[in-house]
Amino acid sequence: MSTPSPTPPAEADVLVVGAGPAGATAARHLAAAGVAVTVLEKTSFPREKVCGDGLTPRAVRELLALGLDLSPEEGWVRNKGLRIIGGGMRVEVPWPDLAAFPGYGLVRPRLGMDQVLVDHARAAGAVVHERTSVVGAVVDEATGRVVGVRAHPVDERGRRAGGDVEHRARVVVAADGVSARLALSVGLQRREDRPMGVAVRTYFRSPRHDDDWMESWLELWDGEPGRSRLLPGYGWVFGVGDGTSNVGLGVLSSSAAYGKVDYRDLLKRWTSTLPPEWQFDDEHREGPVRGAALPMGFNRTPHHHHGMLLLGDAGGMVNPFNGEGIAYAMESARLAAEVVVQALGRPDVAGRLRALDAYPGLVRDAWGGYFRLGGIFVRLIGHPAVMEAATRHGLPRPLVMRFVVKLLANLTEPRGGDVLDRVVNGMSRLAPAV
Incomplete structure (x- = not known):
């Protein structure tokens, strides 16, 4: 050193x-x-x-x-793509096959x-x-x-x-x-005038440690979905492959809860609703819950x-x-x-x-x-009704979800590509780049 x-x-x-x-x-x-x-x-x-x-x-x-x-x-x-959960549905969307980017993700x-x-x-x-x-x-x-x-x-x-x-x-x-x-x-x-976020995460010893999909939860409930309160933010479960899973959530500045809730308690409330066999509980937690700001x-x-x-x-x-x-x-x-x-x-x-x-x-x-588009997206999903409607109507449609993954992960061919690439690129070019 x-x-x-x-x-x-x-x-x-x-x-x-x-x-x-x-x-x-x-x-x-x-x-x-x-x-x-x-x-x-x-x-x-x-x-x-x-x-x-x-x-x-x-x-x-x-x-x-x-x-x-x-x-x-x-x-x-390595992982294959994104598993998206919301609106009572679970959809797996592989990473797109592109010349500009490899067709796999990683966790480390x-x-x-x-x-x-x-x-x-x-x-x-x-x-x-x-x-x-x-x-x-x-x-x-x-x-x-x-x-x-x-x-x-x-x-x-x-x-x-x-x-x-x-x-x-x-x-x-x-x-x-x-x-x-x-x-x-x-x-x-x-x-x-730019969005911010806060993320908290921890590790759990879990049988889900070898999952080869990155899992994103678009809705967080403090009980059974549809019969409980929708929590602010989005969650993730990423298998680390070493016997543990990285589990966390993020809250955006457009949420009414931003800066007003105990984020660590929020994570605990969400994970307590997940299947007990996943072992996302205090007994199997490895290390503390840590948080950080996300400057966007x-x-x-x-x-x-x-x-x-x-x-x-x-x-x-x-x-x-x-x-x-x-x-x-x-x-x-x-x-x-x-x-x-x-x-x-x-x-x-x-x-x-x-x-x-x-x-x-x-x-x-x-x-x-692209970042300016992201700012608009953050403002929109700050309204729970918008997020709920988007998940309910978007997740059942494979073409829509392919578009969503390309948009959310910024994975398109810079030139040419398929119609989805051209739509995402066109939207980014039209947005004021300031």
């Missing part, structure tokens, strides 16, 4: 703050391109992270681009996945300082350019263990997650600020349709790395900043219209 030096370290080409999927992926791509990259991470690995652990084909594409071995022997559990706990990604970055030459807490950006007073960060070492419990040290670089990448401490230090506030739909912009790029959760890059963040964290990292490599080839600071200005346009073109 690497730790920060008590003396100011040598300046790197790129400084990456955060070693989650966004930061580790960016560091790997950059280091593989010959860039001197330093990563600062406030925790140490392996570490827990609140997540559903489910990876759609969109995320799998990014893992493959890194050259990772995704075999079961390496701890990756973040405890192991994040370790794999950061080790992969190190293997390419990235320098990773763990247990290093970044407190803010270093800004050049004359130009306003972000030229580094201030950070200090912390112990295993996250307590300060030394004085502040400045780390400097030609480009700074903020991949510090939902806290977005680096962005906040330069005044980049969260946009209130580009809720923090601009994504380039005077030499600093925002990646993943730090830039609000969670899909409003399904709460997926890993795919967009890794994809934004790949796009950012491509831009940074080009920027570092410019002979002066002005040219480098012009090159970095391409990054916001790339992520906006990729998901801007």
Whole structure:
């Protein structure tokens, strides 16, 4: 494990703050391109992270681009598609067969996945300082350019263990997650006109651990459906393959219950209604119930600020349709790395900043219209009657459900494809990408 030096370290080409999927992926791509990259991470690995652990084909594409071995022997559990439950129905929809994306998803706990990604970055030459807490950006007073960060070492419990040290670089990448401490230090506030979500999850020892479908519950009841109260949010059950299932739920900011309920109690009330043989109870629970916020739909912009790029959760890059963040964290990292490599080839600071200005346009073109559609979707399903009607009338229709999976998971051929691809792509293009 690497730790920060008590003396100011040598300046790197790129400084990456955060070693989650966004930061580790960016560091790997950059280091593989010959860039001197330093990563600062406030925790140490392996570490827990609140997540559903489910990876759609969109995320799998990014893992493959890194050259990772995704075999079961390496701890990756494949799944066939999405099982959707709601309106008294259960429908299984395979992942679409596309040229642009693999036809399978994966499940792997973040405890192991994040370790794999950061080790992969190190293997390419990235320098990773763990247990290093970044407190803010270093800004050049004359130009306003972000030229580094201030950070200090912390112990295993996250307590300060030394004085502040400045780390400097030609480009700074903020991949510090939902806290977005680096962005906040330069005044980049969260946009209130974008949706947010909250997710809670835990693990249970369960016979359902080897399920090869990712299961999504569109309706959560506190008793028998139709004769009890509809709870806010949506639920999931993902088999981890190691004897446990990841079980959780999410609540969106458009719900009347957002911020007003005990989410852990909500999870317990829902799981208590599920079949007892699944063992989703306190006796079989592995570890605590943990929660996290989901920053959606580009809720923090601009994504380039005077030499600093925002990646993943730090830039609000969670899909409003399904709460997926890993795919967009890794994809934004790949796009950012491509831009940074080009920027570092410019002979002066002005040219480098012009090159970095391409990054916001790339992520906006990729998901801007789609995320705006997602914001509309979040507002609609905030009304229980709308969700109830959608599940009752949509689930019995296979063509509709194929369309729903393509839309929710953002899985279409970029060009051409079938009529469903063209409809989803057309809707995304027509939505204002802001």
